[in-house]
Amino acid sequence: MQLVLERRAERSTIVAIASPLIAIALTLVTIGILFAIIGKSPIEALRVYFVQPLTDPFPFFLQQEIIVKATPLVMIAVGLSLCYIANIWNIGAEGQFLVGAVCGSWLAVKTNGTDVGHWVLVVMLILGAFGGAIYGLIPALCKVYFGASEILTSLMLVYIANLGLDYIVRGPWRDPHGLNFPTTAAFDPAASIGTLFEGPGRLHAGSIITLVVVMLAAVMLGRTLMGFQIRLVGAAPRAARFSGFKSDRLVLFTFAVSGALAGLAGIIEVAGPIGHLDPGVASGYGFTAIIVAFLGRLNPIGILFAGLFLALTFIGGEGAQISLKVPLDLTKVFQGILLFYVLACDSLIVYRIRLLRTAAKAVPANA
Amino acid sequence: MLDATPQAGSPRSEPLLSAVSISKRYGDFLANDRIDLDLFPAEIHALLGENGAGKSTLVKVMYGLIQPSGGELRWMAKKVVLSGPSEARALGIGMVFQHFTLFENLTVAENVALGLPSTESFAAISERREKTARVYGLPLEPKREVWRLSGGERQRIEIVRALLQNPKLLILDEPTSVLTPQEADLLFVVLERLKSEGRAVLYISHKLEEVKRLCDTATILRGGKKVLTCNPRRETAASLARMMVGGEVGEVKAASGRSVARPRLVVDKLSLAPDDPHGTYLEEVSLAVCGGEVVGIAGVSGNGQDELFAALSGERRAPAQAAIVIDGKPAGLLGVTERRRMGAAFVPEERLGHGTAPRMKLSENALLTGHAASGMVKKGFIDKLATLVHVDRTTKSFDVRKAKRDPEAVSLSGGNLQKFVVGREILREPGVLVVSQPTWGVDAGAAAVIRQALIDLAGRGAAVLVISQDLDELAEIADRIAVMFHGRLSAPLDAAEATREKLGLLMGGARPERAAEEQGTKHAIGA
Known part of the structure; x- marks a missing residue:
């Protein structure tokens, strides 16, 4: 008996949809075993993780929290998926996230306490996106002009951004009335995104922006020449060159x-x-967005669902920490196992597993 | 030096290697369907068939590279299971591959030693290598790095390496595809000698004249099944072709009343360094292709054809704008898209991965070259219907057979995909078409369709440049033929005077002015 991976004649659409679900199922089984090993009931644990947050009664605080968590994950993952489809490896979204936060905050800090209009928020969002783009272009330019591996440079730039943020909030931008805590002053209402509903829930307009981004990305990938370029460069780089597309420009x-x-x-x-x-x-x-991008099959709509699922594990993990007394690190373990299974199940799209019986009858060569 | 003791006196006594009802299945596809084959000592046995007939699969089974799904191998009447090539070599089976298995950056001597068991010292191997090379007339330059060598020289390394293991059976996969006609003649002498020593030779080919000349027995495969085993000398090339193809092969008709007009593609003293360290420098390549004619570029592969194609298509820019002129406009510094917009079209040698993205649908592959100039893109948005219509038109005009309307490129057979790739360009009615190896690995039916389409395109006034290793193909469709050697292009010869021998000498690097007289001497020796 022999297990072989056999190439499929065509990519299987059914498995392409089923593969993340299989991965999730395998993750649940594995995590259940982990819970059993540390002496917790797997059924109870899974209930706390996955059912409790979804069944939180009115005013739906936990449900809103899931969407709040999913918002940045989905938005980052959609961007990352564009890179990954084109076989370009941006691992530094965390750094771009921080630089965007710092750049946008600059205006909020500068206008703090003054009575300016709501345009401040709009400019902050533009500054944030702009800052993230510039920071993302550093590894891209290094790759195009010096051949530096974007995997390393983008990852290392995360630590630079991290320390930069640390310096800024402890130094120049520290809140003078903040009792020496490393933080800026709280943003003015004009520089803040309000919640969508009354009550304790934190759901905000950023989630709507994310939905728009998801739709734009879906249209771009499926319907435009630019989206075709991105897919072609990833699928067949030589054919992309023959097609007349410039891969350097695409990296940028x-x-x-x-x-x-x-x-x-x-x-x-x-x-x-x-x-x-x-x-x-x-x-x-x-970093979590990398898992979201792959769990969502690098497809914007898939990423939306994947982001919500990962957010669920975060919220469930917090609940588990309180009611089951398990460490929050378990959530990280969870996500790691999930990424592992997602990547493993991906091979089923192009290959299928077959049991070979003929090999069992193998006769040794008598040469 | 041969310690095998074959029964040369009674060659039909007992087969050396028998394949009994060998089948090989890949998913739903049967590459080999219950094939029987007996190989006898002191016999050159041809395995004939079109591309995709299952020849390579069968010999890979015989060399232990892949495991059969059914049937068995018998070595001197005893059943064997070959779990790898090393077991095959231990039995006495040697193989020379079509695509060489050499390390480009290592020397000839190192490559030979690497193919042998490590129990023998380098010095001992070197001594045996020199002896074998001398005995069989296969000169090698041991200290040269492989990447500097021609296809013929590389093949010699492979043959010597196989012979050093003293095989009783030598398998050669399409050995003449990398050789000039003259080099092929030398190879045949070696093979005759191996036969006289009592060794069995399995010779894989689709070149009928060659097989008739050289082989004692021929087994013909078609669609994974054995058609029959026969004596090729008693058959005609036409009857062998019928058995290979399973029907009459269509003749290509020359277009009538073609008028050769002004040059539409001009290459003027194009010199270009390769971007790959093992590539070939193009040196002052000059050529003019007029509207209404088909010009062929012959040559053994690796003499700069890939580099020339990349420079013509714009995948690599020429050093000067004037080095390439398309329809009167200088285009040397322009990219692929701009050149397509000028009415040029290109078909690269590699169908999968270069001409098409294998895992993308045909409609997307139509867009791959059509986005520049075919109304498939409007304001950055793809007109999906327009791409599908282009696929449908190509399918209809070129008889592309496929399972559904818009499958992935990789799911098409080689011939059908090639018809798609060529048809995709021809339907755009280009003024200039550059096509590399238009019928490589394509069945005879598809090849005839493609060649006819190229001739017809020229008949409608386009300039067609065909880069091909297949001299028969060029003889069939080209009006003029130039030869590429070491990055230089000879002056084109009129097809009528471009004999195989003249071309062969140019392919081997003879200077054009000397080609004629050398041809004379050659004739004298040959006769």
Whole structure:
């Protein structure tokens, strides 16, 4: 008996849709076993993780929290997916997210306490996207002009952004009335994104912007020549060159767009749920978004659902921490296992598994 | 030096290697369907068939590279299971591949040693290598790096390496595809000698004249099945072709009343360094192709044809704007898209991965070259219907057979995909068409369709440039033929006076002015 992976004649559409679901199922089984090992009931754990947040009664606080969490994840992941489809590896969305948050906050800090109009918020969002794009272009330019690996440069720039943020909130932008805590002053209402509903829920307009981004990205990938270029460069680089597309330009474009989206997500997060700039802004959304992008099959609509699912694990993880007394790190383990299974199940789209019986009868050669 | 003791006196006594009812299945596709084949000592056995007939699959099974799904192999009447090439070599089976398995950056001597068991010292191998090379007349330059060598020289390394293992059976996969006609003649002498030593040779080919000349027995495969085993000397080339193709092969008709007009594609002293360290420098390549004619570029592969194609298509820019002129307008510094907009079209050698994106649908592959100039893109948005219509038109005009309206490119057979790739360009009615290896790996029916389409396009006034290794193909469709050697292009010869021998000498690097007299001497020796 022998297990072989056999190439399919055509990519299987059914498996392409089913593969993330299979991955999720396998993750649940694995995590259930993990819970059993540390002596918790797997059924109870899964209930706390996945059912409780969804069944929170009116005013639906936890449900809103899921969407609030999903908002930056989806927006960043959509940008990353453009890179990944084209086989360009932007690993530094976390840095672009932070730089976007800092750039947008600049205006909020400068106008703090003055009575300016709501245009401030609009300019902040533009500054955030712009800052993220510029920061994303650094590894892209290094790749195009010096052949530097964008994987390394974009990743290392995350740490630079992190330390830069740290310096700014401890130094020049620190709130003079903040009891020496490393944070800026709370943003003025004019520089903040308000909540959509009355009550304790934190759902904000940034989620609507994310939905628009998802739709624009879906149209761009499926219907425009630019989207075709991105897909072609990833699928067959030599054919893309023959097609007349310039891959260098595409590297710059995808990095700029994904940087802009990450930066926009950063400033939305700061001007929305957080309300001020502090080192806690660096919460790892830029890395989690990589999982979201792949779980969503690098498809904008898929990413929307994947982002919501990952957000559910965050909110469920917080609940589990309280009611089951398990460490929050378990959520990270969870997400790691999920990414592992997602990538493994991807091979089923192009290959199928077959059991070979003939090999069992193999006769050793008597040479 | 041969310690095999074949029964040369009674060659039909017992087969050396028998394939009994070998089948090989890939998914739903049967590459080999219950094939029987007996190979005898002191015999050159041809395995004939079109591309895709299952020849390569069968020999890979015989060399242990792939496992059959059914049937068995018998070596001297005993059943064997070959789990890898090393077991095949241990039995005494040697193989020379079509695509060489050499390390480009290593020397000839190192490459030979790497193919042998590591129990033998480098010095001992070198001594044996020199002896073998001398005995068989296969001169090697041991210290040269492989990337500097021609296809023929590389093949010699592979053959010597196989012979050093003293094989009782030598398998050669399409060996003459990388050789000039003269080099092929030398190879045949070596093979005759191997036969006289009592070794069995399995010779894979689709060139009928060659097989008739050289082989004692021929087995013909078609569509994964064995058609029959026969004596090729008792058959005509036409009867062998019928058995290979399973029907009459269509003749290509020359277009009538073609008028050759002004030059539409001009290459003027184009010199270009390769971007790959093992590539070929183009040196002062000059050529003019007029509207209404088909010009062929012959040559053994790796002599700069790929570099020339990239420079003509615009995938690589020429150093000067004036080096390439399309329809009177200088285009050397322009990219692929701009050149397409000037009415040029290109078909690269590699169908999958270069001419098409394998995992994309045909409609998307129509867009791949059509986005520049065919109304498939409006204000940055793709007109999906327009791309599908282009696929439908190509399908109809070129008889592209496929399972559904818009499948992935990779799911088409080689011949059908090639018809699509060529048809995709021809339907745009280009003024200039540059096509590389238009019928490589394509069945005879599809090849005839493609060649006819190229001639007809020229008949409508386009300039058609065909880069091909297949001299028969060029003889069939080209009005003039130039030869590429070491990055230089000879002056074109009129098709009528471009004999195989003249072309062969040019392909081997002879200077054009000397080609005629050398041809004379050659005749004298040959006769």
